Amino acid sequence: MAVVFQKTKGLTDTPFHYCPGCTHGIVHRLVAETMEELGVLDKAIGVAPVGCAVFAYEYFNCDMQEAAHGRAPAVATGIKRVHPDKIVFTYQGDGDLAAIGTAETVHAAARGENITVIFINNAIYGMTGGQMAPTSLIGQETLTTPYGRKPETNGYPIKMCEMLSTLEGAAYIERVSVYDVKHVLNAKKAIKNAFKAQINKKGFSMIEVLSSCPTNWGMSPNEALKWTKDKMEQYYPLGVYKNTLEEEK
Amino acid sequence: MAKVLMKGNEALAEAAIQAGCRHYFGYPITPQNEVTAYMAKRMPEVGGVFLQAESEVSAINMVYGAGGAGARVLITSSSPGISLMQEGISYIAGAEVPCVIANIMRGGPGLGGIQPSQSDYFQATKGGGHGDYKLIVLAPSTIQEMAELVQQAFHIADKYRNPVMILGDGMLGQMMEPVDFDILKKEENKIEEKPWATTGMGTRNKRNIINSLELDPQILEKHNIEIFKKYQKAAREEVRYEMTNCEEAEIILVAYGTIARVAKNVIEIAKRENIKVGLIRPISLWPFPEEPFKKTKDHVKAYLTIEMSMGQMVEDVKLAVNGQKEVHFYGRVGGMVPEPMAILEEIKKIRGKK
Numbered sequence: 001m002a003v004v005f006q007k008t009k010g011l012t013d014t015p016f017h018y019c020p021g022c023t024h025g026i027v028h029r030l031v032a033e034t035m036e037e038l039g040v041l042d043k044a045i046g047v048a049p050v051g052c053a054v055f056a057y058e059y060f061n062c063d064m065q066e067a068a069h070g071r072a073p074a075v076a077t078g079i080k081r082v083h084p085d086k087i088v089f090t091y092q093g094d095g096d097l098a099a100i101g102t103a104e105t106v107h108a109a110a111r112g113e114n115i116t117v118i119f120i121n122n123a124i125y126g127m128t129g130g131q132m133a134p135t136s137l138i139g140q141e142t143l144t145t146p147y148g149r150k151p152e153t154n155g156y157p158i159k160m161c162e163m164l165s166t167l168e169g170a171a172y173i174e175r176v177s178v179y180d181v182k183h184v185l186n187a188k189k190a191i192k193n194a195f196k197a198q199i200n201k202k203g204f205s206m207i208e209v210l211s212s213c214p215t216n217w218g219m220s221p222n223e224a225l226k227w228t229k230d231k232m233e234q235y236y237p238l239g240v241y242k243n244t245l246e247e248e249k
Numbered sequence: 250m251a252k253v254l255m256k257g258n259e260a261l262a263e264a265a266i267q268a269g270c271r272h273y274f275g276y277p278i279t280p281q282n283e284v285t286a287y288m289a290k291r292m293p294e295v296g297g298v299f300l301q302a303e304s305e306v307s308a309i310n311m312v313y314g315a316g317g318a319g320a321r322v323l324i325t326s327s328s329p330g331i332s333l334m335q336e337g338i339s340y341i342a343g344a345e346v347p348c349v350i351a352n353i354m355r356g357g358p359g360l361g362g363i364q365p366s367q368s369d370y371f372q373a374t375k376g377g378g379h380g381d382y383k384l385i386v387l388a389p390s391t392i393q394e395m396a397e398l399v400q401q402a403f404h405i406a407d408k409y410r411n412p413v414m415i416l417g418d419g420m421l422g423q424m425m426e427p428v429d430f431d432i433l434k435k436e437e438n439k440i441e442e443k444p445w446a447t448t449g450m451g452t453r454n455k456r457n458i459i460n461s462l463e464l465d466p467q468i469l470e471k472h473n474i475e476i477f478k479k480y481q482k483a484a485r486e487e488v489r490y491e492m493t494n495c496e497e498a499e500i501i502l503v504a505y506g507t508i509a510r511v512a513k514n515v516i517e518i519a520k521r522e523n524i525k526v527g528l529i530r531p532i533s534l535w536p537f538p539e540e541p542f543k544k545t546k547d548h549v550k551a552y553l554t555i556e557m558s559m560g561q562m563v564e565d566v567k568l569a570v571n572g573q574k575e576v577h578f579y580g581r582v583g584g585m586v587p588e589p590m591a592i593l594e595e596i597k598k599i600r601g602k603k
């Protein structure tokens with residue numbers, strides 16, 4: 001019998017702990033498949049964040065280090081400077097990357113650190129139970145914005161792709177989503193480009209994935225996907241924000 | 250190489266390079282800026298990496314990454330910078346990653362000043378970051394010793410897979426003395442294989458994970474107990490101290506680092522007045538040496554601890570003496586250095602007491 005589909009070698013057999021309908025799992029698979037297809041699993045070193053993906057080190061089938069909240073780009077920098085020819089990536093949520101770890105993110109990009117960052121933007125702190133994230137939308141209700149996020153008191157959501165693409169050191173920056181098959185396939189392509197940018201030693205690459213958190217948004221998985229599409233995409237337009245890979249062609 | 254005249258900070262940097270350290274991550278802060286400058290110049294010459302991070306928080310996490318990836322790695326800072334690194338230090342200890350951290354102390358708390366101080370003793374020896382862990386803390390008192398201890402520190406860090414701290418102060422960092430790098434123990438510079446490091450799996454069939462997270466309380470307790478066994482081993486094997494003139498001393502001074510040099514002067518001045526003064530100089534601050542106190546407690550009248558702090562090491566001295574003899578304290582802070590005559594006055598006061 002011909003095998004038409006099988007689990008990627010990029011993931012271990014450890015079952016995911018993610019909530020039903022959470023898109024963290026999809027993104028894990030895309031990252032893992034990408035590394036398998038590019039043939040870099042044996043030389044990949046990943047950095048897991050603090051947040052719902054804290055156990056990423058259990059899932060990716062490669063060497064892994066677990067970082068403190070927000071510090072993954074600094075940890076990845078240390079690893080990459082020791083092993084410049086290995087493939088180093090981080091996997092981080094919005095609380096991790098755009099709040100406590102903003103400095104680490106901005107400066108890794110500014111240095112053109114040759115690493116790949118997978119950024120899960122679910123507009124909320126998932127793991128700690130649904131507090132406001134720097135990416136929470138205006139009006140969004142969370143545990144710490146029970147009356148909705150108000151710019152007067154909570155400020156405005158941060159657009160990381162837009163911000164980082166202004167930096168010289170950034171080589172590949174794209175925002176994608178995973179709410180339907182078409183977008184999942186596109187996300188895969190983006191992630192592959194980001195890893196290719198690193199393989200070609202172009203500098204810092206980041207893929208922002210608009211992701212769902214049905215549990216803390218208080219929605220069914222389907223409603224959550226719809227909210228990602230209707231609400232998040234409005235504020236966070238999908239697309240390639242920086243691409244030095246193409247400049248070569 | 251013959252003796253070279255060097256600043257303490259430079260000797261620290263050069264000793265690290267000679268110990269096989271090829272990765273340095275730092276952030277400028279006085280009085281240790283010579284280290285960053287030296288590393289920026291020297292590392293490219295030896296094929297190493299110098300990186301100025303955007304903050305101490307970032308720098309220590311680079312150290313965590315690099316140490317986890319198998320490199321001998323150094324980080325240096327001074328008091329406020331070391332405070333910022335505490336998060337990373339706790340993670341590094343929890344994940345059992347070796348590295349060497351040097352604190353060239355200045356006055357505090359807060360922004361404090363830039364003059365020498367010893368007021369981070371508690372932070373260095375009692376924790377500083379969260380959780381049950383220990384740093385092995387070594388305190389040089391000369392620049393030659395600085396170089397030697399830095400080299401030993403790399404060896405000890407690898408041996409225990411634990412951060413080792415060199416605790417110096419601004420005076421030691423800034424002053425110049427001749428250093429002989431040839432007499433350093435070369436066998437300690439041999440870097441052993443690190444099969445646990447994240448180097449990419451290659452042909453290895455098991456993944457390497459560097460991690461400090463454990464949600465199962467039973468397993469976390471086991472991990473805590475395991476690392477404490479390591480610390481117990483260090484407490485047996487890594488005790489270092491020096492005793493000067495202790496055999497017949499009636500008063501024994503206790504001091505570490507640069508202040509121990511002042512104390513040695515006091516011994517000489519006191520001799521002229523027929524007062525027998527000795528010195529116990531802890532070199533390892535953790536593990537704290539208890540033997541010299543056991544050896545001296547029978548014939549000594551009292552101990553006098555001298556520090557550039559409001560009294561921190563004096564607590565460990567009291568624990569070591571365990572109530573069997575008087576323990577006194579004299580300290581100056583804010584960047585002030587205790588003066589020999591002031592210490593002699595203290596000694597006379599103690600002798601005068603019934």
Ligand SMILES: Cc1ncc(C[n+]2csc(CCOP(=O)(O)OP(=O)(O)O)c2C)c(N)n1
Pocket residue numbers: 050051052053069092093094095096097120122124125126127128133
């Ligand atoms: C220094 C520190 N502060 C706070 C926390 C608590 N904490 C754990 S996860 C988290 C939020 C994570 O949110 P995000 O990065 O958006 O990831 P998500 O869980 O949504 O995937 C916080 C605040 C921590 N672990 N460490």
Ligand code: SF4
Pocket residue numbers: 017018019021022023024052122126127212213214215216
């Ligand atoms: S809390 Fe949200 S982000 Fe976390 S696993 Fe559940 S659905 Fe996913």
